[in-house]
Each structure stands twice: as C-alpha cells, then as structure tokens.
Amino acid sequence: MLCPKRMPLQVEAWVGSIGLAVLVLVGPAIASAQSTSGYVGSEACTTCHADASHAYDRTVHARVLNEAVARTERAARGCEACHGPGLTHVQSAGKGEPHEDWIAFTGDTVGDTDEGGLAADRIERENAVCLSCHDHSRVGLWSGSPHAMNDVGCTTCHSTKNPASRRHLLTAADQTTGCGGCHPAARAQQLRNRHMPVRSGPGGAGGEGFMNCSSCHNPHGTVTESLVDANSVNESCYECHAEKRGPFLWEHAPVNESCTNCHVPHGSIRPNMLRVAGPRLCQTCHIQSLHPSQNRGPTDRFSVGQNCQHCHIMVHGSNHPSGNFLTR
Ligand code: HEC
Ligand code: HEC
Ligand code: HEC
Ligand code: HEC
Ligand code: HEC
Ligand code: HEC
Ligand code: HEC
Ligand code: HEC
Ligand code: HEC
Ligand code: HEC
Structure with missing residues (x-):
C-alpha cells in the first residue's frame, strides 16, 4: 500500500479535497503494479479520468487491451499501452514532470507551427x-x-x-x-x-x-500514386466494374492504359463522368479527315449528331469477330 507521505505535495492536497475514497481506490492499484517500471494499471487512471474512461470503454481497444484477453504484455497494460508508464503522472496528479515515455496525445496534428x-x-x-x-x-x-x-x-x-x-x-x-x-x-x-x-x-x-x-484509396499508404488502393488505377476500377477488364478480342488502347484517360474518378458534369463531352473526347486523340471524326466548325451542318458512340459503341473493347473498329 502506497503511503500518502511518499506522495508529492500536490497529490496529497488533491486527495484531501476529493476525499479518502479515491486514495483507497488508487492506492492498491499502484502498489500492485508499481514494481514493473513505472506502470500503475488502468484502474488507477479511471479514478481521476472517469469521462475519458467511460468513453474509452465503448471502443474496440477497451475490449482487446486488457489483462483478461491480452496476448502480449503490452496489450495487458490497458490505458498505459498507449499513454506509457503513468506512475509519475499519477503521483503528481497530472501536474509534475511526466515519465520520458509518457504520451498525452494532446497536440494538434496538421499545420501546427509550434x-x-x-x-x-x-x-x-x-x-x-x-x-x-x-x-x-x-x-x-x-x-x-x-x-x-x-x-x-x-x-x-x-x-x-x-x-x-x-x-x-x-x-x-x-x-x-x-x-x-x-x-x-x-x-x-x-x-x-x-x-x-x-x-x-x-x-x-x-x-x-x-x-x-x-x-478506392487507402489513406495509410499504397504502392501506387495518389494512394490508390490497388496495383494500378484500372485494378481499382475493376474491383467493381469487372466487365471492363476483358479480355477483349479488340482492345482499345487508352482503356487498358488508364480509365482516367476518359473518366474523372471523383465525378464530373458530363454523363458517365467523362472528362470532355463527345465527340471532342475522342478527338483529343483521333483526328482523321473524310470521317465523322473530322473536326468541324460550329456552323457546319454536320457538326451535330456526330458523337462517335453512335457508331463506335464498344469504346471499352469488343469481342465481336469484326469489331476491330469497336463498332459492334
Ligand atoms: C490522481 C489523479 C490522476 C490520475 C490517477 C491520473 N491522472 Fe491523468 N491527469 C490528471 C490531471 C489533474 C490532469 C490534467 C493535467 C493538466 O491539465 O495539466 C491529467 C491529464 C492527463 C492527460 C492529458 C490530458 C490533457 O488534457 O492534457 C492524459 C492523457 C492522462 N491524464 C491520462 C492518464 C492515464 C492514462 C492515467 C493512468 C495511468 C492517469 N491519467 C491517471 C490526474 C490524474
Ligand atoms: C497495444 C497494441 C495497440 C496499440 C498501441 C493501438 N492499438 Fe489499435 N487496435 C489494437 C487491437 C488488438 C485492435 C483490434 C484488432 C484489430 O482490429 O486489429 C485494434 C483496433 C484498432 C482499430 C480498428 C477499429 C475498428 O473498428 O475496426 C483502429 C482504427 C485502431 N485500432 C487505431 C489505433 C490508433 C489510432 C492507435 C494509436 C492512438 C492505436 N490503435 C493503438 C491494438 C492496439
Ligand atoms: C489505443 C490507444 C489509447 C488507449 C488504450 C487509451 N488512450 Fe487515452 N488517448 C489516446 C489518444 C490518441 C488521445 C488523444 C485524443 C483521441 O484520440 O481520442 C487520448 C486522450 C486521452 C485523454 C485526454 C483527452 C480526453 O479525451 O479527455 C485522457 C484523459 C485519456 N486519453 C485517458 C485515458 C484513459 C484513462 C485510458 C484507459 C481507460 C486511455 N486513455 C486509454 C490513446 C489511448
Ligand atoms: C471511384 C474511386 C475513387 C473514389 C471513391 C475516390 N477517389 Fe480519389 N482518386 C481516385 C483515382 C483513380 C485518383 C487518381 C487520379 C489520377 O491519377 O488522375 C484519385 C486521386 C485523388 C487525389 C489526388 C489529387 C487528384 O485529385 O488527382 C486526392 C487528394 C483524392 N483522390 C482524394 C479523394 C477523397 C477525399 C475522396 C472521398 C471524398 C476520394 N478521393 C474518393 C479514385 C477515387
Ligand atoms: C487520412 C485519414 C487517416 C489517417 C491519417 C489514418 N487512418 Fe487509419 N483509417 C482511416 C480510414 C478512413 C479507415 C477505414 C477504412 C480503411 O480501412 O481504409 C481506417 C482504418 C484503420 C484501421 C482498421 C483497418 C482494418 O483493416 O480494418 C486501423 C487499425 C487504422 N486505421 C490505424 C491507423 C493508424 C495506426 C494510423 C497512423 C499511423 C492511421 N490509421 C492513420 C483513415 C486514416
Ligand atoms: C488533416 C488534413 C487531411 C485529412 C483529414 C486527409 N488528408 Fe489526404 N492529404 C493531406 C495532405 C497534407 C496530403 C499531401 C499533400 C497533397 O498531396 O495534397 C494528402 C494526400 C492525399 C492523397 C494523395 C495525393 C497525391 O497527389 O498523391 C490522397 C489520395 C488523399 N490524401 C486522400 C485522403 C483520404 C481518402 C482521406 C480521408 C480518409 C484524407 N486524405 C484525409 C491531408 C489530409
Ligand atoms: C476512350 C475513353 C474511355 C476510357 C479509357 C474508358 N471509358 Fe468508360 N466510358 C467511355 C464512354 C465514351 C462511355 C459512355 C458510353 C456510352 O455512351 O455508351 C463510358 C462509360 C462507362 C461506364 C458506364 C456505362 C457502362 O458501360 O457501364 C462505366 C462503368 C465505365 N465507362 C467504366 C470504365 C472503366 C472501369 C474504365 C477503365 C477500365 C473505362 N471506363 C475507360 C469512355 C471511356
Ligand atoms: C467500390 C465499387 C466501385 C469502384 C472501386 C469503382 N466504381 Fe464506378 N461505379 C460504382 C457504382 C456502384 C456505380 C453506379 C452504378 C449505377 O448507378 O448503376 C458506378 C458508376 C460508374 C460510372 C457511371 C457513372 C455515370 O455517370 O453513370 C463510371 C463511368 C464509373 N463508375 C467509372 C469508374 C472508374 C473509372 C473507376 C476507377 C477509378 C471506378 N468506377 C471504380 C462502383 C464502383
Ligand atoms: C487517350 C487517347 C484516346 C482517346 C481519348 C480515344 N482513343 Fe481511340 N484509340 C487510341 C489509340 C492509341 C488507339 C489504337 C490505335 C492503333 O492501334 O493504331 C485507338 C483505337 C481506336 C479505334 C480502332 C482503330 C483502329 O485502327 O484499330 C477506334 C474505332 C477508336 N479508337 C475510337 C475511339 C472513340 C470512339 C473514342 C471516344 C469515345 C476514342 N477512340 C478515344 C487512343 C484514344
Ligand atoms: C456514322 C458512323 C460513324 C461515326 C459517327 C464515327 N465513325 Fe469512326 N468509323 C466508322 C466506321 C464504319 C469505321 C470503319 C471504317 C472502315 O471500315 O474503313 C470507322 C473507323 C474509325 C477509325 C479507324 C479508322 C482507320 O482508318 O483506322 C477510327 C479511329 C474512328 N473511326 C474514330 C472515330 C471517331 C473518333 C469518331 C467521332 C469523332 C467516329 N469515328 C465517328 C463509323 C463511324
């Protein structure tokens, strides 16, 4: 049992103001675990941090980080598995110089210019x-x-x-x-x-x-650019749009390269989330004369109704024997 005389002054004063009941609760918990390098056990924390403990008790960590089910010595430490050895913190009632491995987690995270x-x-x-x-x-x-x-x-x-x-x-x-x-x-x-x-x-x-x-993203890190959670952008899209994977007898090169050649993955103002409206979309890569793909001025009588998908319906690839122009 920890003798009140050995506790720092602040704790004594603090304990005095709350009442002896707290000491009775905290005392044994500290005494039992004190030998193991500055750890006191979760029960001690609960007495002063009822709100935090109550909130914590509803989370998955409370269920897995406790002596009853812990698989490692660390996990058995409960609160101290994350906050580190709490003895000095407890003895000074949160006021003194904490243990060097103590982590309070109270700092801002981004844009903090301390x-x-x-x-x-x-x-x-x-x-x-x-x-x-x-x-x-x-x-x-x-x-x-x-x-x-x-x-x-x-x-x-x-x-x-x-x-x-x-x-x-x-x-x-x-x-x-x-x-x-x-x-x-x-x-x-x-x-x-x-x-x-x-x-x-x-x-x-x-x-x-x-x-x-x-x-689509793994915010923790990926092997790809832009935190895309697959080996490539396309692999990520195939997870849900498997029919676009093929294999196709007649492939369309930009599809294999990246879906983002034509689609904005987060959303766009055009049907099918296209980057550019047709036929301009296709014309960013295909310009041919004597074909509907030819660029036309706005006053040309053939300038409307020329969307390439009227004829090239299989833009993602075709399996028809004569689908080499992606028309069927
Ligand atoms: C005797 C009472 C007492 C006990 C027991 C106690 N604490 Fe504290 N703790 C405090 C006080 C008081 C503060 C506030 C310190 C401050 O604001 O400067 C504090 C602050 C904290 C903070 C930082 C919160 C902040 O807003 O800065 C954390 C984290 C914390 N305690 C965790 C623990 C853990 C984990 C345990 C068990 C190992 C524990 N405490 C045991 C009294 C206690
Ligand atoms: C002592 C080991 C340990 C430490 C330290 C730890 N965790 Fe955990 N955490 C676990 C275990 C065990 C689980 C439950 C099994 C799992 O989901 O992996 C878990 C689960 C989680 C989950 C999943 C919850 C869910 O509902 O799926 C998240 C998120 C998490 N921890 C975040 C954190 C964060 C953030 C920290 C640091 C502040 C942290 N953990 C520190 C062991 C730990
Ligand atoms: C999985 C790691 C982890 C465990 C276990 C853990 N904490 Fe925390 N604690 C944190 C983190 C991280 C923060 C910063 C705020 C947040 O993420 O919720 C924090 C913040 C706090 C704070 C200050 C902010 C607040 O919400 O009041 C106190 C007090 C605290 N913890 C006490 C405890 C106590 C008591 C226990 C055990 C019953 C405990 N913690 C268990 C990681 C942990
Ligand atoms: C359908 C899949 C998908 C979803 C859902 C998605 N993203 Fe993305 N995101 C991508 C792909 C693919 C890229 C890569 C774009 C490229 O390489 O051109 C990307 C790129 C990014 C980038 C890098 C900058 C940029 O715009 O190129 C950020 C930041 C980002 N996403 C954030 C988010 C956020 C935040 C959300 C949720 C609101 C989200 N993403 C939802 C697929 C997705
Ligand atoms: C940018 C936001 C963000 C950051 C930073 C972040 N996470 Fe997560 N974390 C998430 C989201 C969102 C999920 C749920 C979806 C998922 O698994 O990606 C998650 C899920 C988890 C899970 C559960 C994974 C599973 O398989 O169920 C764990 C554990 C976890 N995070 C731990 C951590 C740890 C540890 C860190 C710091 C090193 C961290 N996270 C940083 C957003 C984040
Ligand atoms: C606190 C701010 C913050 C939050 C919240 C946040 N991010 Fe980020 N994120 C950043 C910063 C900073 C970068 C790196 C700078 C950049 O590339 O914009 C980044 C980078 C990224 C990138 C890579 C951009 C690239 O070009 O490589 C993606 C994707 C991304 N975040 C997705 C997410 C997702 C998904 C979430 C939610 C689970 C999330 N972020 C939450 C700040 C944040
Ligand atoms: C060469 C441009 C282009 C590329 C690259 C492309 N798409 Fe498309 N996608 C289109 C066009 C154009 C439409 C509209 C189809 C229509 O009007 O019939 C479309 C429509 C879609 C649709 C909605 C209609 C449907 O067919 O289900 C999905 C889903 C889709 N694309 C997924 C993908 C995926 C996944 C990839 C990457 C593997 C991809 N696209 C690559 C041009 C492209
Ligand atoms: C997690 C599953 C998932 C992933 C991953 C995913 N999608 Fe989708 N996508 C959907 C669903 C669900 C719809 C809506 C289908 C519907 O409304 O019938 C959709 C719709 C679409 C559409 C049609 C949008 C419209 O305007 O009608 C396109 C294009 C598309 N996705 C492209 C992509 C691309 C490109 C990627 C990879 C960057 C991707 N998707 C990744 C689930 C997914
Ligand atoms: C990012 C550039 C790009 C975009 C955008 C694009 N394509 Fe292609 N397309 C190609 C390439 C590269 C080939 C392969 C050319 C080759 O093999 O000689 C191809 C091949 C084709 C072919 C078969 C031609 C042949 O000779 O085999 C047709 C038809 C076609 N594209 C139609 C379209 C249509 C319709 C659109 C709009 C929905 C479109 N393309 C958008 C790059 C693009
Ligand atoms: C009225 C129907 C129709 C429209 C609209 C159309 N095409 Fe075609 N396209 C065809 C046919 C049919 C062929 C096959 C030509 C052949 O057999 O010689 C073809 C062939 C092609 C080829 C292959 C040409 C070659 O010689 O290698 C490309 C590339 C192509 N189209 C792109 C486009 C683009 C881009 C658009 C939209 C700007 C478009 N087409 C609009 C009917 C059309």
Missing part, C-alpha cells in the same frame, strides 16, 4: 505508439506515404475515445466530410451531378452511402 519545430516530432512520436501495434495490413505502408510525410497524425482521422463513425474509430461520421475537409477539390467533384454513389448519409437526405473515399 516554436522550435516540436510539432513534427510530436506527431511522429504519437504515430509511433499506434504503429507499434498497427504496422501491418491496411496500415503497413504508412511510412513514407503522403499523409505520413505531411505530418498527418493517426489521431487526425481516428479518435480513441469519442469516435463519430460506427466502425474504424473515425473522427468524422462520413469520409466525404472528414477527408473532404482537407481535400475540397475531390469533395467538390463528388458533389457534381455525375458521380459514383459516394455521398454519405441516409437516402432521403441526398445521401447514397454505397461507397466512400476508402473504396
């Missing part, structure tokens, strides 16, 4: 805590990713105490808002009239909710 460039270190230090357990699968390519390189912290998108999403402990209820806050261009494109069903929220309120940003 003097002395401390912010960058702090985020790295905080991220390292999460990465010490989550260094695989979805999070495996974090190191060197655009978000890591730009000091976006795990806690920018994740909340360990008060998540707004039902899954994945996200700080925002929906990704259009959460990611869109920093990526307004992508968000704006999704609000255009032609887009995939990405808008979140219930149907009646304009929400579609079938997809979200992470249907």
Whole structure:
C-alpha cells in the first residue's frame, strides 16, 4: 500500500479535497503494479479520468487491451499501452514532470507551427505508439506515404475515445466530410451531378452511402500514386466494374492504359463522368479527315449528331469477330 507521505505535495492536497475514497481506490492499484517500471494499471487512471474512461470503454481497444484477453504484455497494460508508464503522472496528479515515455496525445496534428519545430516530432512520436501495434495490413505502408510525410497524425482521422463513425474509430461520421475537409477539390467533384454513389448519409437526405473515399484509396499508404488502393488505377476500377477488364478480342488502347484517360474518378458534369463531352473526347486523340471524326466548325451542318458512340459503341473493347473498329 502506497503511503500518502511518499506522495508529492500536490497529490496529497488533491486527495484531501476529493476525499479518502479515491486514495483507497488508487492506492492498491499502484502498489500492485508499481514494481514493473513505472506502470500503475488502468484502474488507477479511471479514478481521476472517469469521462475519458467511460468513453474509452465503448471502443474496440477497451475490449482487446486488457489483462483478461491480452496476448502480449503490452496489450495487458490497458490505458498505459498507449499513454506509457503513468506512475509519475499519477503521483503528481497530472501536474509534475511526466515519465520520458509518457504520451498525452494532446497536440494538434496538421499545420501546427509550434516554436522550435516540436510539432513534427510530436506527431511522429504519437504515430509511433499506434504503429507499434498497427504496422501491418491496411496500415503497413504508412511510412513514407503522403499523409505520413505531411505530418498527418493517426489521431487526425481516428479518435480513441469519442469516435463519430460506427466502425474504424473515425473522427468524422462520413469520409466525404472528414477527408473532404482537407481535400475540397475531390469533395467538390463528388458533389457534381455525375458521380459514383459516394455521398454519405441516409437516402432521403441526398445521401447514397454505397461507397466512400476508402473504396478506392487507402489513406495509410499504397504502392501506387495518389494512394490508390490497388496495383494500378484500372485494378481499382475493376474491383467493381469487372466487365471492363476483358479480355477483349479488340482492345482499345487508352482503356487498358488508364480509365482516367476518359473518366474523372471523383465525378464530373458530363454523363458517365467523362472528362470532355463527345465527340471532342475522342478527338483529343483521333483526328482523321473524310470521317465523322473530322473536326468541324460550329456552323457546319454536320457538326451535330456526330458523337462517335453512335457508331463506335464498344469504346471499352469488343469481342465481336469484326469489331476491330469497336463498332459492334
Ligand atoms: C490522481 C489523479 C490522476 C490520475 C490517477 C491520473 N491522472 Fe491523468 N491527469 C490528471 C490531471 C489533474 C490532469 C490534467 C493535467 C493538466 O491539465 O495539466 C491529467 C491529464 C492527463 C492527460 C492529458 C490530458 C490533457 O488534457 O492534457 C492524459 C492523457 C492522462 N491524464 C491520462 C492518464 C492515464 C492514462 C492515467 C493512468 C495511468 C492517469 N491519467 C491517471 C490526474 C490524474
Ligand atoms: C489505443 C490507444 C489509447 C488507449 C488504450 C487509451 N488512450 Fe487515452 N488517448 C489516446 C489518444 C490518441 C488521445 C488523444 C485524443 C483521441 O484520440 O481520442 C487520448 C486522450 C486521452 C485523454 C485526454 C483527452 C480526453 O479525451 O479527455 C485522457 C484523459 C485519456 N486519453 C485517458 C485515458 C484513459 C484513462 C485510458 C484507459 C481507460 C486511455 N486513455 C486509454 C490513446 C489511448
Ligand atoms: C497495444 C497494441 C495497440 C496499440 C498501441 C493501438 N492499438 Fe489499435 N487496435 C489494437 C487491437 C488488438 C485492435 C483490434 C484488432 C484489430 O482490429 O486489429 C485494434 C483496433 C484498432 C482499430 C480498428 C477499429 C475498428 O473498428 O475496426 C483502429 C482504427 C485502431 N485500432 C487505431 C489505433 C490508433 C489510432 C492507435 C494509436 C492512438 C492505436 N490503435 C493503438 C491494438 C492496439
Ligand atoms: C487520412 C485519414 C487517416 C489517417 C491519417 C489514418 N487512418 Fe487509419 N483509417 C482511416 C480510414 C478512413 C479507415 C477505414 C477504412 C480503411 O480501412 O481504409 C481506417 C482504418 C484503420 C484501421 C482498421 C483497418 C482494418 O483493416 O480494418 C486501423 C487499425 C487504422 N486505421 C490505424 C491507423 C493508424 C495506426 C494510423 C497512423 C499511423 C492511421 N490509421 C492513420 C483513415 C486514416
Ligand atoms: C471511384 C474511386 C475513387 C473514389 C471513391 C475516390 N477517389 Fe480519389 N482518386 C481516385 C483515382 C483513380 C485518383 C487518381 C487520379 C489520377 O491519377 O488522375 C484519385 C486521386 C485523388 C487525389 C489526388 C489529387 C487528384 O485529385 O488527382 C486526392 C487528394 C483524392 N483522390 C482524394 C479523394 C477523397 C477525399 C475522396 C472521398 C471524398 C476520394 N478521393 C474518393 C479514385 C477515387
Ligand atoms: C488533416 C488534413 C487531411 C485529412 C483529414 C486527409 N488528408 Fe489526404 N492529404 C493531406 C495532405 C497534407 C496530403 C499531401 C499533400 C497533397 O498531396 O495534397 C494528402 C494526400 C492525399 C492523397 C494523395 C495525393 C497525391 O497527389 O498523391 C490522397 C489520395 C488523399 N490524401 C486522400 C485522403 C483520404 C481518402 C482521406 C480521408 C480518409 C484524407 N486524405 C484525409 C491531408 C489530409
Ligand atoms: C476512350 C475513353 C474511355 C476510357 C479509357 C474508358 N471509358 Fe468508360 N466510358 C467511355 C464512354 C465514351 C462511355 C459512355 C458510353 C456510352 O455512351 O455508351 C463510358 C462509360 C462507362 C461506364 C458506364 C456505362 C457502362 O458501360 O457501364 C462505366 C462503368 C465505365 N465507362 C467504366 C470504365 C472503366 C472501369 C474504365 C477503365 C477500365 C473505362 N471506363 C475507360 C469512355 C471511356
Ligand atoms: C467500390 C465499387 C466501385 C469502384 C472501386 C469503382 N466504381 Fe464506378 N461505379 C460504382 C457504382 C456502384 C456505380 C453506379 C452504378 C449505377 O448507378 O448503376 C458506378 C458508376 C460508374 C460510372 C457511371 C457513372 C455515370 O455517370 O453513370 C463510371 C463511368 C464509373 N463508375 C467509372 C469508374 C472508374 C473509372 C473507376 C476507377 C477509378 C471506378 N468506377 C471504380 C462502383 C464502383
Ligand atoms: C487517350 C487517347 C484516346 C482517346 C481519348 C480515344 N482513343 Fe481511340 N484509340 C487510341 C489509340 C492509341 C488507339 C489504337 C490505335 C492503333 O492501334 O493504331 C485507338 C483505337 C481506336 C479505334 C480502332 C482503330 C483502329 O485502327 O484499330 C477506334 C474505332 C477508336 N479508337 C475510337 C475511339 C472513340 C470512339 C473514342 C471516344 C469515345 C476514342 N477512340 C478515344 C487512343 C484514344
Ligand atoms: C456514322 C458512323 C460513324 C461515326 C459517327 C464515327 N465513325 Fe469512326 N468509323 C466508322 C466506321 C464504319 C469505321 C470503319 C471504317 C472502315 O471500315 O474503313 C470507322 C473507323 C474509325 C477509325 C479507324 C479508322 C482507320 O482508318 O483506322 C477510327 C479511329 C474512328 N473511326 C474514330 C472515330 C471517331 C473518333 C469518331 C467521332 C469523332 C467516329 N469515328 C465517328 C463509323 C463511324
């Protein structure tokens, strides 16, 4: 049992004001775990941080990071698995110099311009805590990713105490808002009239909710550019538009290269999310004389009704024996 005399002055005063009951609760917890290098156990934290503990108890971490089910010594530490050894913090009631491995997680994450460039270190230090357990699968390519390189912290998108999403402990209820806050261009494109069903929220309120940003992106890091969560842009599109994969007897070269040659993945103002309206879309690559593909002036009587898909309907590729011009 920890003797009150050995506790720093502040704690004594603090304990005095709250009452002996707290000491009775905190005391044994500290005593039992104190021997193991500055850890006190979660019970001690709960006595002073009832709100944080209560919020935390509803999350997945509370279920997996406790002695009853823990598979590692670290996981058994509960609160201290993330915050680090809390003995000095507890003894000084949060006022004194904490243990060097103590992490409070109270810093801002992006755009924080603290003097002395401390912010960058702090985020790295905080991220390292999460990465010490989550260094695989979805999070495996974090190191060197655009978000890591730009000091976006795990806690920018994740909340360990008060998540707004039902899954994945996200700080925002929906990704259009959460990611869109920093990526307004992508968000704006999704609000255009032609887009995939990405808008979140219930149907009646304009929400579609079938997809979200992470249907195509892995925000933690990828092997591709633009955090596209597949080996290439096309591989990502094929996950849902498998019929566009082929194989085709007659392929159309730009389709194999990248769907984004013709489509804006986030949304556009043209049917089928096309970059440019037809026939101009096709004319960005094909200019031939004596063919409907020929460029025409606006006053030419053949300038309307010349959309290439009137005849070339199989723009993504054809399997017809004589479909070499993608007309059937
Ligand atoms: C004896 C009471 C007491 C106990 C026990 C206690 N804390 Fe604290 N803690 C405090 C006080 C008071 C503060 C506020 C310090 C401040 O604002 O400067 C604090 C601050 C914190 C903060 C930073 C929050 C912020 O807003 O800066 C974290 C994180 C934290 N405590 C976690 C823990 C954990 C984890 C444990 C268990 C290992 C724990 N505390 C045990 C009293 C306690
Ligand atoms: C999975 C890692 C993790 C665990 C486990 C954890 N915390 Fe935290 N804690 C954080 C992070 C990260 C923050 C910063 C805010 C956030 O993300 O929710 C934080 C913030 C806090 C804060 C200050 C902000 C607030 O919400 O009041 C307190 C106090 C706190 N934690 C106490 C605790 C206590 C008590 C426990 C155990 C019951 C605990 N934490 C377990 C990661 C953790
Ligand atoms: C001591 C190991 C440990 C630490 C440290 C840790 N976690 Fe976890 N976390 C787990 C385990 C175990 C699970 C549950 C199994 C899983 O989903 O991998 C989990 C689950 C999660 C999930 C998935 C929740 C869901 O609903 O799918 C997220 C997100 C997460 N952790 C984020 C974080 C963040 C952010 C931090 C740092 C503040 C952190 N974790 C620190 C062990 C840890
Ligand atoms: C830019 C926002 C963002 C950042 C930064 C971020 N995450 Fe996530 N995280 C997400 C989203 C969105 C999901 C849910 C969809 C997904 O799995 O991609 C998620 C899912 C997870 C999961 C659950 C994965 C699974 O397989 O179910 C874990 C664990 C996790 N994140 C940990 C971390 C850790 C650790 C960090 C910091 C190194 C981090 N995240 C940084 C947005 C982010
Ligand atoms: C249907 C798949 C898909 C969805 C859903 C999606 N993206 Fe993308 N995103 C892409 C592809 C593909 C690229 C690469 C574009 C290129 O290479 O031309 C990209 C590129 C980006 C870029 C890089 C800059 C740019 O515009 O080229 C950002 C930032 C981005 N997306 C953010 C988001 C955000 C935020 C969301 C959710 C609001 C989102 N994306 C939803 C497929 C998607
Ligand atoms: C706190 C701000 C912030 C949040 C929130 C955020 N991002 Fe980012 N994101 C950045 C920064 C900064 C970069 C790197 C600079 C850049 O390329 O714009 C970046 C880069 C990206 C890129 C790569 C752009 C490229 O050209 O390589 C994609 C894709 C992306 N973010 C998607 C997402 C998705 C999806 C989410 C939500 C799960 C998200 N971001 C949430 C700040 C943020
Ligand atoms: C050469 C330009 C071009 C390329 C490259 C392209 N598309 Fe298209 N796509 C079109 C045109 C034009 C339409 C409109 C079709 C129509 O009017 O019949 C369309 C329509 C679509 C549609 C909606 C109608 C349908 O056929 O289901 C989907 C889905 C689609 N494309 C997916 C893809 C995917 C996935 C890729 C990459 C593998 C891709 N597109 C590459 C030009 C292109
Ligand atoms: C997670 C699944 C998913 C992924 C990944 C995906 N799509 Fe879609 N896409 C859809 C759904 C769902 C629709 C709507 C189908 C409908 O309304 O019938 C759609 C519709 C479309 C349309 C027609 C839009 C319109 O205006 O009618 C095009 C074009 C398209 N997707 C292209 C792409 C491209 C290019 C990619 C890769 C960057 C991609 N999709 C990745 C699910 C996906
Ligand atoms: C990004 C450039 C690009 C765009 C945009 C594009 N194409 Fe193509 N197209 C090509 C290339 C490259 C070939 C292969 C030419 C070759 O093999 O000689 C091709 C081949 C074709 C062929 C077969 C010609 C042949 O000789 O085999 C037809 C027909 C065709 N495209 C029609 C279209 C139509 C219709 C559109 C608009 C929906 C379109 N293309 C948009 C680049 C493009
Ligand atoms: C009225 C129907 C029709 C329209 C509209 C049309 N085409 Fe064609 N196109 C054809 C036919 C038929 C062929 C095959 C010609 C042949 O057999 O010699 C062809 C052939 C082609 C070829 C291959 C030419 C070659 O000699 O290699 C390309 C490329 C092409 N079209 C592009 C386009 C583009 C781009 C547009 C729109 C600007 C377009 N076409 C509009 C009917 C059409």
